[in-house]
Amino acid sequence: MKQNRLLKHLYLAIASLVMLYPLLWMLSSSFKPESIIFNDLSLWPSQFTFENYPNGWQALRIDFSIFYKNSAIVAVFSVIGNLISCAFTAYAFARLEFNFKRFWFALMMMTLMLPYHVVLIPQYILFLKLGWVNTYYPLIVPKFLAQEAFFIFLMVQFFKQLPRELDESAMMDGCSVFRIFFKIIVPLSIPAFGTAAIFSFYWTWEDFFGPLIYLNDIEKYTVPLALRAFVSAEDLSFYGESFAMSILSLIPVFIFFIIFQRFIIHGIAMSGIKG
Amino acid sequence: MKKENFAAYIFLLPWLVGFFLLTIQPIVSSFYLSLTEYDTVSDPYFIGFENYEYMFVDDYRFWEALKVTFFFVAVGVPFKLGFALAIALWLNQGVQGLSLYRAVFYLPSLLGSSVAVGILWRQVFHTDGLVNYLLAFLGISGPSWLSDPDTSIYTVILLTIWQFGSPMLIFLAGLRQIPHDLYEASSIDGASKFRQFWKITLPLLAPVIFFNLVLQTIDAFKTFNNVFIISGGNGSPVDSLLFYTLYLYQQGFEFFRMGYASALAWVLLIIISIFTAIYFYTSKYWVYYESEK
Numbered sequence: 001m002k003q004n005r006l007l008k009h010l011y012l013a014i015a016s017l018v019m020l021y022p023l024l025w026m027l028s029s030s031f032k033p034e035s036i037i038f039n040d041l042s043l044w045p046s047q048f049t050f051e052n053y054p055n056g057w058q059a060l061r062i063d064f065s066i067f068y069k070n071s072a073i074v075a076v077f078s079v080i081g082n083l084i085s086c087a088f089t090a091y092a093f094a095r096l097e098f099n100f101k102r103f104w105f106a107l108m109m110m111t112l113m114l115p116y117h118v119v120l121i122p123q124y125i126l127f128l129k130l131g132w133v134n135t136y137y138p139l140i141v142p143k144f145l146a147q148e149a150f151f152i153f154l155m156v157q158f159f160k161q162l163p164r165e166l167d168e169s170a171m172m173d174g175c176s177v178f179r180i181f182f183k184i185i186v187p188l189s190i191p192a193f194g195t196a197a198i199f200s201f202y203w204t205w206e207d208f209f210g211p212l213i214y215l216n217d218i219e220k221y222t223v224p225l226a227l228r229a230f231v232s233a234e235d236l237s238f239y240g241e242s243f244a245m246s247i248l249s250l251i252p253v254f255i256f257f258i259i260f261q262r263f264i265i266h267g268i269a270m271s272g273i274k275g
Numbered sequence: 276m277k278k279e280n281f282a283a284y285i286f287l288l289p290w291l292v293g294f295f296l297l298t299i300q301p302i303v304s305s306f307y308l309s310l311t312e313y314d315t316v317s318d319p320y321f322i323g324f325e326n327y328e329y330m331f332v333d334d335y336r337f338w339e340a341l342k343v344t345f346f347f348v349a350v351g352v353p354f355k356l357g358f359a360l361a362i363a364l365w366l367n368q369g370v371q372g373l374s375l376y377r378a379v380f381y382l383p384s385l386l387g388s389s390v391a392v393g394i395l396w397r398q399v400f401h402t403d404g405l406v407n408y409l410l411a412f413l414g415i416s417g418p419s420w421l422s423d424p425d426t427s428i429y430t431v432i433l434l435t436i437w438q439f440g441s442p443m444l445i446f447l448a449g450l451r452q453i454p455h456d457l458y459e460a461s462s463i464d465g466a467s468k469f470r471q472f473w474k475i476t477l478p479l480l481a482p483v484i485f486f487n488l489v490l491q492t493i494d495a496f497k498t499f500n501n502v503f504i505i506s507g508g509n510g511s512p513v514d515s516l517l518f519y520t521l522y523l524y525q526q527g528f529e530f531f532r533m534g535y536a537s538a539l540a541w542v543l544l545i546i547i548s549i550f551t552a553i554y555f556y557t558s559k560y561w562v563y564y565e566s567e568k
Contacts, residue, residue, distance in 0.1 A: 089290040098283035122301035145293025246391035269448035
């Protein structure tokens with residue numbers, strides 16, 4: 001029995017290594033000199049260099065500190081926008097009674113299934129006419145208008161679990177629904193906000209399509225767009241540098257994952273959010 | 276119950292504004308645009324159903340894109356879900372350190388659509404890349420995976436299978452809902468593990484399988500980021516990685532044929548709707564929900 005258990009751990013460990021090998025290989029390659037990257041499979045560099053990092057950081061016309069700043073701006077505003085607007089919407093659907101509630105809710109759920117591409121071009125034209133192309137507005141403003149139905153759904157599920165008596169007794173004491181929302185619902189819903197915030201951060205941090213369409217000047221690029229510039233210039237053998245910058249771009253994602261693992265895994269199991 | 280119309284609509288206001296401005300109005304105008312020729316500079320020029328006619332009759336790249344995408348969905352989704360289910364079953368047998376393994380298997384799925392992973396994949400399957408280096412050890416000289424149109428699609432399929440983590444988590448959550456005594460009772464009756472899997476696990480897991488199938492199929496049709504990076508942004512070699520969304524992007528944002536791109540978007544919507552409808556229609560034959568019994 002005990003041997004069986006050990007064997008199982010051995011298999012699982014091998015499977016884990018296979019899964020992580022490409023990522024670990026990229027990590028170790030980012031510390032290898034250009035010349036040996038493709039002749040060295042080992043995960044421990046036989047020759048060690050830090051140069052890929054400073055070189056990669058400055059490989060493009062603009063250095064990466066600008067790209068990180070840009071990505072951070074977009075991510076922070078997106079998270080804030082998503083949290084506020086989706087919480088508002090979810091509260092109405094979960095706790096208030098109003099005319100046409102079922103109708104609106106059904107429409108909201110339908111947008112979950114709607115492929116983004118159907119609205120893509122008219123949205124682009126709208127933002128173009130507003131003069132917002134090549135600014136961050138098209139990436140941020142929609143987030144303040146509760147357009148991520150996943151988060152609304154997640155919060156509705158959570159708000160519904162909170163005991164109704166809380167609202168009712170507060171109502172007796174003469175609290176308005178606004179006060180109830182801010183004083184009772186919001187403080188109790190930190191776990192749901194946490195999950196939504198983390199996913200919102202991931203999606204905007206890794207978003208490539210939005211910036212690709214809306215941002216033209218390299219000064220405005222977010223990190224994923226800057227990484228893509230490496231690919232275009234790639235056959236000039238920038239491997240080490242592009243690996244180094246790729247690894248750096250994954251670090252925030254990775255750190256969040258370590259810290260908030262429970263939220264994330266629970267969130268996916270609960271709502272089927274994609275990773 | 277007392278209605279709180281005023282307050283409720285205040286709370287709904289941001290969503291309502293967004294819904295009309297960024298969803299309803301765009302859906303309507305995207306359909307209208309699909310009947311026009313439009314380059315964003317001059318006014319849309321109405322041409323009726325010509326875009327659709329051209330697409331189905333003359334545009335061989337449209338058919339190429341459909342072929343590539345369908346092949347990817349048909350092969351990628353079943354393998355990915357199969358893997359996810361197999362690993363979930365394996366992890367569900369009570370392993371110490373479950374949360375660690377679960378996290379490790381999930382990680383590729385989390386990093387999945389980032390540009391960094393696209394770059395990684397490009398190097399892993401490069402002619403002088405990691406995979407061919409490993410194969411050389413075994414005395415096999417590997418092909419140029421990404422420049423050969425016969426092999427390029429498989430690298431992307433492998434990438435999507437590697438990201439089986441999120442359906443796996445959903446399967447794990449589903450497996451946990453299955454009451455333990457069902458297995459105990461049936462093993463007292465002498466049912467084999469295999470029989471238990473077919474007669475207990477699969478039927479009770481059917482709603483979760485269904486859910487994952489719908490979600491993953493829709494996702495697969497929308498694949499963009501990785502393919503964009505891996506194919507160098509244009510679906511090459513020889514359009515073998517011309518995924519549907521990539522073609523749509525090219526038409527809209529490289530050739531600025533906004534009318535035609537809108538028509539492509541509508542066809543995508545219809546394809547996805549048909550798939551979803553088929554799933555829902557057939558589901559009554561193979562998905563049973565607990566409450567119906």
